[in-house]
Amino acid sequence: MNTIRIFRLVAATVTIAFLSTLYLFHTGRVDLSLAPPTIILLLSFSLAFYVGLYHDFARENPIRRTVAIGVVSVILVASLIWIAVSVLFGGIAAVFEIRNGRVILPPEEFLPDWWLLILLVPAGISLVSGAVLDTERPSYSAPSGLHELAESPIYFALTCTIIGLWSVLFVGLNMVQRIVIIAPIFEELLKFGVALTIGAAIFGRSIYSRIAIALVIGCIFGLVEHSSTYAGEPDILYLYRVLFHSVLTMISVAVYTTFEERNLNDLLWIAPIYPIVLHYLNNAFAVLSGVVLATTPEGTQLVVSIVFGGLVLLLGVALLSIAITRHSLAAVLHREPYLFLRGVL
Structure with a gap:
């Protein structure tokens, strides 16, 4: 052997x-x-x-x-x-x-x-299969400058992890600002960075093994967030929280890996953009609905949250499917945000 x-x-x-x-x-x-x-x-x-x-x-x-x-x-x-x-x-x-x-x-x-085994067992099968069967030895180049950082998954992922972790832990804004501004950007960078670091280092360029790792990292994030901050929430919101973080992490990793395979190096750094947007919409809706529906029964608030959450998950799954199966469409969807952000920055 x-x-x-x-x-x-x-x-x-x-x-x-x-x-x-x-x-x-x-x-x-x-x-x-x-x-x-x-x-x-x-x-x-x-x-x-x-x-x-x-x-x-x-x-x-x-x-x-x-x-x-x-x-x-x-x-x-x-x-x-x-x-x-x-x-x-x-x-x-x-x-x-x-x-x-x-x-x-x-x-x-x-x-x-x-119930969490429903997510972990498929992820485990994919990871073990990728670990045993995939014998490709990836060669990741070291970036010669900041402009090449995204072309090396290990360096780029570690950078995203450090930035995301520092911001999540130490940026001192009030609760609403943290939920609406900090969480969508830096939580997504943190999850994406950790998932890509592990996936790229251990499983090479296997997209399905990387996505499986992203699923696991998303589950961890949802579990920790529920236990540390929202332990009293209903089970349906707990389930949504885990699925929400898992799907968004999977999208970022899938998009990055797809662009990496197709040598679309200019789009690599923008891989987490749609998860950030979805996270922003989700958190902004949570804050606004909490204010608008403050006087309504809890049952009504829960139904509204479930309906909106379901729409977010459906959109997330659609983006994930596009990233895996419709590579050209995924590139088109990310080209305009890339050009916009490049012009702004």
């Missing part, structure tokens, strides 16, 4: 451990305080994986390559231990309920504990 196949199997194992950890976060069997170190660990693995297998920084220096492979190996061992201890025991118990020695599904209810 060659080196690339071994690394793919390692990536598959870490992928399973990460998805299992996400599910345990969702069920409450693992405290959400462990989410940040989990993300940091995964990003560390992704960068070490990329450096050890693809980047000239390590390929031209045996010592650097050994260090990178050592980091990957340590994380692999930790992942195997986590799978054995937390998944085979706690994970199975979280998905199934044991009564009188019989394993049965939890009682039927809206959003049972295992």
Whole structure:
């Protein structure tokens, strides 16, 4: 078995451990305080994986390559231990309920504990398949200047991650300004950056593996946002929150990968533009409807939110489908915003 196949199997194992950890976060069997170190660990693995297998920084220096492979190996061992201890025991118990020695599904209810598996299982299958079957070794160029930054997915993704994370954590505006201005731009940059960093570093240029990673990152963002800020919201809004963040992240990554494959380098940096617009519309509507419908019954407010959210998701899915299947149309849709922003900036 060659080196690339071994690394793919390692990536598959870490992928399973990460998805299992996400599910345990969702069920409450693992405290959400462990989410940040989990993300940091995964990003560390992704960068070490990329450096050890693809980047000239390590390929031209045996010592650097050994260090990178050592980091990957340590994380692999930790992942195997986590799978054995937390998944085979706690994970199975979280998905199934044991009564009188019989394993049965939890009682039927809206959003049972295992509902997130509906999203995670397809993502996991796609990721594992991409990790094992895709043997392409991508060569990502290092940007020689700021104008070439978007042409290197790793550098561009890390830049978006840093800018998005700093803005989300430290930009001090009031709540309405954060919801309407900060969140649409910088939350989308953060999700896009993290998803593309992991997807490009581990899974190369495989569009479906990258989209699967984007789905997982979107689920994480929706889960954390619900647990930390909107824990008391109805299940239907919780479901919408997770789907909303997942679809928007998938659009950004799909658009970037499509343009990358077609060498549309001038459009790469504008990949997150439509998710940012949809996020802005969603948040602006939430604020305005909260004011306009303040005196109406809660049931009416919920119905209005559901209808608008459904329209946003339908539009998002349409954009995602176009990015994957109608490459020329996707380029046309992004050309005008690109020309407008280039003229403004």
